[in-house]
Amino acid sequence: MAEIMYWEAIQRAHDEEMARDPLVICMGEDIGVAGGTYKATKGLYEKYGEKRVMDTPISEGGFTGLGIGASFLGIRPIIEIMSVNFAWLAMDQMFNTAAKVRYMSGGQLTAPCVFRSAGGAAHQLGAQHSARMEKVFMGIAGLRVVTPSNPKQAYGLLKSAIRSDDPVFINEHELMYNMKGEVPDEEYLHPLEGSEVARAGTDVTLFGYNISVHWCLKAADILQQQHGISAEVVDLYALSPLDRDGIRKSVSKTHRAVIAEEDEAPVGVGSEVIAIINEECFFELDAAPVRVHSALVPQPYNHTLEKAAIPDHNDVVKAVLKLFGRA
Amino acid sequence: MTPDDKKRVLKEMVMHRRFEERCYQAYMERKIGGFLHLYPGQEACCNGVMEAARPGHDYVITGYRDHVHAIKCGTDPKVVMAELYGKETGCSKGRGGSMHIFDTSHHFMGGYALVGGPFPLAAGMAKAIQMKGGDEIAICFLGDAANNQGVFHETLNMAKLWNLPVLFVCENNLYGIGTALDRSTAVLDQYKRVCAYNIEAAQCDGQDIDVVYQHAKVAVDHVRSGKGPYFLELMTYRYRGHSMSDSRGYRSREEEELWKQRDPINILRDRLISAGQLTEDEFRAIEKATDDYIENEVIAFAESSPEPAVADLEKYVLA
Ligand SMILES: Cc1ncc(C[n+]2csc(CCOP(=O)(O)OP(=O)(O)O)c2C)c(N)n1
Ligand SMILES: [Mg+2]
Numbered sequence: 034m035a036e037i038m039y040w041e042a043i044q045r046a047h048d049e050e051m052a053r054d055p056l057v058i059c060m061g062e063d064i065g066v067a068g069g070t071y072k073a074t075k076g077l078y079e080k081y082g083e084k085r086v087m088d089t090p091i092s093e094g095g096f097t098g099l100g101i102g103a104s105f106l107g108i109r110p111i112i113e114i115m116s117v118n119f120a121w122l123a124m125d126q127m128f129n130t131a132a133k134v135r136y137m138s139g140g141q142l143t144a145p146c147v148f149r150s151a152g153g154a155a156h157q158l159g160a161q162h163s164a165r166m167e168k169v170f171m172g173i174a175g176l177r178v179v180t181p182s183n184p185k186q187a188y189g190l191l192k193s194a195i196r197s198d199d200p201v202f203i204n205e206h207e208l209m210y211n212m213k214g215e216v217p218d219e220e221y222l223h224p225l226e227g228s229e230v231a232r233a234g235t236d237v238t239l240f241g242y243n244i245s246v247h248w249c250l251k252a253a254d255i256l257q258q259q260h261g262i263s264a265e266v267v268d269l270y271a272l273s274p275l276d277r278d279g280i281r282k283s284v285s286k287t288h289r290a291v292i293a294e295e296d297e298a299p300v301g302v303g304s305e306v307i308a309i310i311n312e313e314c315f316f317e318l319d320a321a322p323v324r325v326h327s328a329l330v331p332q333p334y335n336h337t338l339e340k341a342a343i344p345d346h347n348d349v350v351k352a353v354l355k356l357f358g359r360a
Numbered sequence: 361m362t363p364d365d366k367k368r369v370l371k372e373m374v375m376h377r378r379f380e381e382r383c384y385q386a387y388m389e390r391k392i393g394g395f396l397h398l399y400p401g402q403e404a405c406c407n408g409v410m411e412a413a414r415p416g417h418d419y420v421i422t423g424y425r426d427h428v429h430a431i432k433c434g435t436d437p438k439v440v441m442a443e444l445y446g447k448e449t450g451c452s453k454g455r456g457g458s459m460h461i462f463d464t465s466h467h468f469m470g471g472y473a474l475v476g477g478p479f480p481l482a483a484g485m486a487k488a489i490q491m492k493g494g495d496e497i498a499i500c501f502l503g504d505a506a507n508n509q510g511v512f513h514e515t516l517n518m519a520k521l522w523n524l525p526v527l528f529v530c531e532n533n534l535y536g537i538g539t540a541l542d543r544s545t546a547v548l549d550q551y552k553r554v555c556a557y558n559i560e561a562a563q564c565d566g567q568d569i570d571v572v573y574q575h576a577k578v579a580v581d582h583v584r585s586g587k588g589p590y591f592l593e594l595m596t597y598r599y600r601g602h603s604m605s606d607s608r609g610y611r612s613r614e615e616e617e618l619w620k621q622r623d624p625i626n627i628l629r630d631r632l633i634s635a636g637q638l639t640e641d642e643f644r645a646i647e648k649a650t651d652d653y654i655e656n657e658v659i660a661f662a663e664s665s666p667e668p669a670v671a672d673l674e675k676y677v678l679a
């Protein structure tokens with residue numbers, strides 16, 4: 034097992050899948066000659082050429098639709114949207130076409146596309162470059178949504194997404210591309226559904242996904258060391274469909290739940306997980322579940338306001354202590 | 361432009377250049393965060409067009425490379441710098457940052473981060489001007505690569521259909537981030553793409569402010585006199601990378617040097633000197649005074665201004 038960076042894991046998945054299947058192509062802004070804003074397609078242009086590694090114009094609506102159209106005839110496009118903030122321009126084709134075409138054609142057509150995008154707030158990028166949009170994607174029937182929290186997932190989820198006959202949206206994070214982690218040397222396909230227990234515990238479940246998994250892991254350390262609370266961390270790498278079984282199992286064991294997300298609270302992963310808890314295991318609860326989330330504001334530029342708007346591991350610790358009546 | 365006008369504009373352009381270079385330094389010192397897109401090399405575009413228009417009266421909108429456009433409309437450089445520092449005294453109260461300079465009091469209607477977004481907004485402002493019967497025009501400054509957004513074509517169609525008083529200025533600096541125009545765009549002359557909509561269009565050198573001014577005068581007069589939209593393409597070059605994390609691997613140092621030989625400030629300076637309207641010493645004094653002003657007033661103001669209060673995090677979200 035080698036330690037590699039998140040972006041390297043994504044690059045490796047592209048490379049292996051493009052070598053395996055000549056119908057796999059990738060497209061997006063600055064992904065070819067420049068190697069990608071986050072280096073996720075580095076070296077592929079040189080290796081596979083401009084017909085399979087396409088630098089697109091700044092035409093998100095256009096090239097996303099073009100990729101979907103190509104997928105109708107068997108091409109497997111990996112479409113990089115430089116930042117989720119720009120995905121709004123591509124959503125018409127993603128949602129109205131890719132997500133629905135299988136159903137509305139009675140199963141005749143499918144759009145086996147992968148849409149990859151950098152989500153999340155980085156540092157002071159301002160209101161139009163800091164959106165968290167997983168909540169928008171995960172409510173669309175016909176679209177799978179996954180979000181890797183580490184290099185292994187980034188690698189394995191992308192490989193599975195490319196091979197999936199469904200359209201898959203992969204929500205990455207601007208701050209995670211340089212994160213290091215172990216990735217198997219041999220080929221590895223990560224399931225597109227389910228969840229992972231990232232740390233086992235008994236007293237409370239901390240649900241996270243993508244970057245918030247790391248807040249939860251850090252919070253779990255602090256809770257164990259300073260407060261004697263054993264927290265289980267569940268990584269919801271699949272946001273659509275969400276893992277109802279995994280959520281039920283963990284809550285039935287710990288009887289308490291905190292959901293941490295970088296998104297704003299309304300209509301988000303937190304509200305959805307709480308709804309699932311209500312439906313699956315309400316009577317297992319010892320306390321009302323709590324959400325940790327961003328403030329409902331467009332992201333401020335000023336760094337102090339920005340920090341105030343976005344939660345971190347300390348907010349997770351505080352939420353747990355409150356749940357235990359210790360705050 | 362009279363000789364006095366030209367001397368004033370030269371001073372302004374020196375200020376715009378030095379302001380941007382000082383931003384670069386402040387970014388390196390981590391006083392400015394986020395994305396920072398600088399304007400050096402392109403000064404004659406904004407200045408030439410706005411000299412032909414009415415700064416502070418006409419409505420201006422642009423993308424993320426927006427500091428100089430705001431200053432040219434009349435925004436105090438101090439409040440622009442304070443915005444870049446994220447301060448409460450910034451023109452957008454520290455909430456916007458470099459890509460979102462706003463100053464409605466000078467009819468600078470904002471910098472926007474989504475490529476192509478301002479096209480229809482400019483047309484919409486033109487619609488409002490038309491309805492209200494004012495003599496302002498709307499001016500939209502964007503880059504070459506923005507023209508590949510569908511909304512460019514949608515907006516041109518509507519602007520012509522409804523004869524809206526809007527001037528589209530395309531600052532063609534040959535690149536969209538690291539992708540050269542000929543790798544992203546089928547038709548290289550941007551002004552030619554507009555003819556499908558029967559919109560008057562022209563292309564000219566964007567480095568020589570006299571040339572820009574002459575073409576902009578025609579364009580502005582056309583729009584202001586009720587003849588409908590106009591598209592002006594200015595051939596220019598940005599000296600620095602697209603934003604701060606750009607090592608410029610997609611273009612050669614030779615190409616950069618060639619463009620620097622046609623520097624907009626040097627062109628105007630040399631012309632004024634040959635005409636006997638300026639001396640080398642005077643020019644050096646202008647540079648010195650500009651640097652002093654930026655350091656002692658602009659930076660000092662930004663440094664000493666207060667941060668926004670965390671209690672005000674939700675201010676401005678809803679009316
Ligand atoms: C909708 C959208 N897609 C992509 C981007 C990323 N992006 C920012 S600037 C830029 C290039 C724009 O080039 P151009 O229009 O020529 O303007 P320039 O920066 O050269 O002035 C790109 C692709 C964005 N901000 N918005
Ligand atoms: Mg450009």
